[in-house]
Amino acid sequence: MFAIKSASAVAVALFFALFASAMPAAALDRVNVGFVYFSPVFDTGWTFEHDKGRKKMEALLGDKVQARIVENVAYGPDSLQVIRQLAADGSHLIFTTSFGFMDQTLEAAELFPDVKFMHLDGYKRRDNMGTYSLRYYEPSYLAGIVAGAMTESDTIGYVSSFPLPAVLRIINGFALGAQSVRPDVKVKVIEVNSWFDPGREREATDALIAQGADVVAHVTDSSAPTLAAEKAGKHVVGFHSNRASFGPSSQLTAVIPIFGEFYAEMAQSVLDGSWIAQAHWRSMAQGSLGLAPIGSMVPADVQDLVAQRTEALLSGELHPFAGPIRDQAGELRVPEGEVMADDALYLIDWYVQGVEGKLPE
Amino acid sequence: MPDLDLFVPILIATLGAGTPLLLAALGELISEKSGVLNLGVEGMMLMGAAVGFAVAAGSGHFALATLCGMLAGAALALVFGFLVLTCRANQVAAGLALTIFGVGASALVGARYTGRALPANEVADIPFLGDLPGVGSVLLAIEPITYLSLACFAGVSWFLYRSRAGLVLRGVGDAPDSAHSLGYPVVTIRYLAVLFGGAMAGLAGVFLSVYYTPTWVENMTAGRGWIAVALVVFAGWRPGYVLVGAYLFGGATIAQFHLQGIAIASQILSMLPYLATIAVLVIISCSGAAALRHMPASLGTPFHPER
Numbered sequence: 286m287f288a289i290k291s292a293s294a295v296a297v298a299l300f301f302a303l304f305a306s307a308m309p310a311a312a313l314d315r316v317n318v319g320f321v322y323f324s325p326v327f328d329t330g331w332t333f334e335h336d337k338g339r340k341k342m343e344a345l346l347g348d349k350v351q352a353r354i355v356e357n358v359a360y361g362p363d364s365l366q367v368i369r370q371l372a373a374d375g376s377h378l379i380f381t382t383s384f385g386f387m388d389q390t391l392e393a394a395e396l397f398p399d400v401k402f403m404h405l406d407g408y409k410r411r412d413n414m415g416t417y418s419l420r421y422y423e424p425s426y427l428a429g430i431v432a433g434a435m436t437e438s439d440t441i442g443y444v445s446s447f448p449l450p451a452v453l454r455i456i457n458g459f460a461l462g463a464q465s466v467r468p469d470v471k472v473k474v475i476e477v478n479s480w481f482d483p484g485r486e487r488e489a490t491d492a493l494i495a496q497g498a499d500v501v502a503h504v505t506d507s508s509a510p511t512l513a514a515e516k517a518g519k520h521v522v523g524f525h526s527n528r529a530s531f532g533p534s535s536q537l538t539a540v541i542p543i544f545g546e547f548y549a550e551m552a553q554s555v556l557d558g559s560w561i562a563q564a565h566w567r568s569m570a571q572g573s574l575g576l577a578p579i580g581s582m583v584p585a586d587v588q589d590l591v592a593q594r595t596e597a598l599l600s601g602e603l604h605p606f607a608g609p610i611r612d613q614a615g616e617l618r619v620p621e622g623e624v625m626a627d628d629a630l631y632l633i634d635w636y637v638q639g640v641e642g643k644l645p646e
Numbered sequence: 647m648p649d650l651d652l653f654v655p656i657l658i659a660t661l662g663a664g665t666p667l668l669l670a671a672l673g674e675l676i677s678e679k680s681g682v683l684n685l686g687v688e689g690m691m692l693m694g695a696a697v698g699f700a701v702a703a704g705s706g707h708f709a710l711a712t713l714c715g716m717l718a719g720a721a722l723a724l725v726f727g728f729l730v731l732t733c734r735a736n737q738v739a740a741g742l743a744l745t746i747f748g749v750g751a752s753a754l755v756g757a758r759y760t761g762r763a764l765p766a767n768e769v770a771d772i773p774f775l776g777d778l779p780g781v782g783s784v785l786l787a788i789e790p791i792t793y794l795s796l797a798c799f800a801g802v803s804w805f806l807y808r809s810r811a812g813l814v815l816r817g818v819g820d821a822p823d824s825a826h827s828l829g830y831p832v833v834t835i836r837y838l839a840v841l842f843g844g845a846m847a848g849l850a851g852v853f854l855s856v857y858y859t860p861t862w863v864e865n866m867t868a869g870r871g872w873i874a875v876a877l878v879v880f881a882g883w884r885p886g887y888v889l890v891g892a893y894l895f896g897g898a899t900i901a902q903f904h905l906q907g908i909a910i911a912s913q914i915l916s917m918l919p920y921l922a923t924i925a926v927l928v929i930i931s932c933s934g935a936a937a938l939r940h941m942p943a944s945l946g947t948p949f950h951p952e953r
Binding site: 327357476479482485486496508531 | 662757762763854858861863899900903904906
């Protein structure tokens with residue numbers, strides 16, 4: 286018995302020795318990347334854009350990368366199972382692509398200290414868990430210029446989802462862009478309390494149009510606002526994807542995230558062993574955001590102005606949140622000659638002047 | 647406050663938001679009047695929405711899509727009928743199972759079509775409507791299926807209280823044993839009522855996916871089927887109150903969009919339909935027999951002809 290026991294102990298020791306030597310601290314030959322999506326991959330929208338990014342990453346890195354996706358993952362305890370499973374199955378890097386996965390990503394990161402995690406839009410980090418977010422307010426500012434130039438009623442509608450800082454930044458950026466070409470423009474906000482409810486998104490769009498909006502924008506994920514605007518003969522600014530096929534005569538432009546290069550960069554840094562947990566806040570200048578082609582109904586001088594402002598934004602000469610900026614109550618939040626600091630912008634909880642909408646106390 | 651100019655758009659939007667509720671609730675009313683409680687409305691609506699959208703996207707033929715959506719709802723109802731009428735399973739359990747099944751099956755059917763666009767929906771204008779002075783353009787802005795739902799309401803009201811067949815249906819719901827001893831085929835009549843309920847739920851689903859949004863996404867009915875079930879109780883099993891309730895609940899949704907930013911938090915306004923249902927349930931149970939006069943006496947009870 287003793288002989289067998291000691292033999293097995295030697296075997297175990299050998300196994301661990303082999304295993305340890307097979308796991309170098311740095312450089313890998315191939316990186317396994319996992320993606321956790323909260324919805325199925327559609328033809329448009331948030332998850333579609335992430336999956337486009339995943340494909341682009343594969344195209345850029347070729348056989349150095351192997352990707353796995355899990356779609357339609359519910360928030361809450363189920364998502365922890367999925368993230369853990371991906372980590373246990375040999376993923377080196379896992380992207381969780383929705384704010385709702387924050388706590389579960391952190392929990393998985395604590396369980397698997399050797400796996401790198403990247404969580405979208407969150408604020409919890411660890412030495413093996415970073416975050417990434419996009420400066421959506423930049424293209425929103427440009428889209429606001431188009432909308433401001435196109436409105437005849439001086440009223441733009443906004444179908445909002447939730448009053449989160451990420452959403453308020455987008456609406457504020459948009460309103461500042463619209464005001465830069467039409468100072469008296471009003472931006473009316475209706476919240477539907479959902480990221481995705483085509484019925485309510487359509488009803489909210491109709492309600493905004495009834496209240497005088499002739500351009501509608503949205504921070505929700507379905508094409509219902511575009512379809513409703515098309516039907517009503519009004520204009521719309523798309524969100525997350527180019528939705529021109531849903532609104533050929535209504536879509537002025539659309540605000541689009543671009544994830545491919547960033548995903549490839551992250552995967553490459555894990556391959557090199559140079560990855561560190563960071564808070565990435567990607568901009569248009571870094572190629573992480575863009576506008577859909579501006580519709581032919583937009584006059585050439587407006588298109589030129591947008592091109593000009595895009596240049597200024599990319600060069601850093603223009604910042605959408607440059608003072609003076611007042612809030613709804615008229616209080617000066619950003620004085621003239623200053624730009625809003627990133628920290629304050631990341632946690633913004635107020636609307637700029639000219640936005641009509643009530644925020645929770 | 648919303649001014650008077652908003653009255654017409656709010657009215658049109660309310661009719662639109664109330665339409666799926668009215669259609670599904672009328673179907674459920676007929677089913678319940680025959681004595682069968684079908685809690686699977688949400689599942690049948692989703693199935694109708696998915697199948698209708700798939701047919702519309704595939705064929706571009708909206709009338710065919712509407713018909714197929716209704717058939718899909720009825721097919722699911724047939725499964726339910728087999729369980730509760732032929733096998734005499736518990737109606738509540740079978741109905742809940744039907745909803746859960748419908749959620750999954752519709753996701754499977756619709757998977758390929760999620761987030762897709764429909765070919766242009768060229769619904770023919772209803773003749774002469776646009777020519778009416780003053781109100782013509784308003785009447786045209788109302789969805790054709792909304793008119794259909796009003797016709798269904800008239801038909802169901804007439805059927806239940808003015809036709810002999812409706813009398814028999816109510817008889818089957820109130821006293822199945824007496825109806826049976828008079829020679830009426832209780833189980834067959836209940837099957838027909840359940841199938842009608844399924845077809846109407848399917849139509850409500852098609853309205854949402856093909857005409858109203860128009861797009862398909864998993865679980866897109868977002869609880870409207872449950873509101874329809876509550877609506878029948880809310881109405882005390884009377885068609886007139888079903889109509890009022892459907893527009894009341896639809897109007898509450900629309901009103902909350904217009905009231906936002908003025909006074910009340912949107913989250914509180916979103917609860918309105920559910921609060922109203924709870925309030926009515928409380929009123930019904932407190933006022934006792936009078937309010938329950940129209941409730942089918944055998945509701946939810948399986949029928950055993952051999953006994």
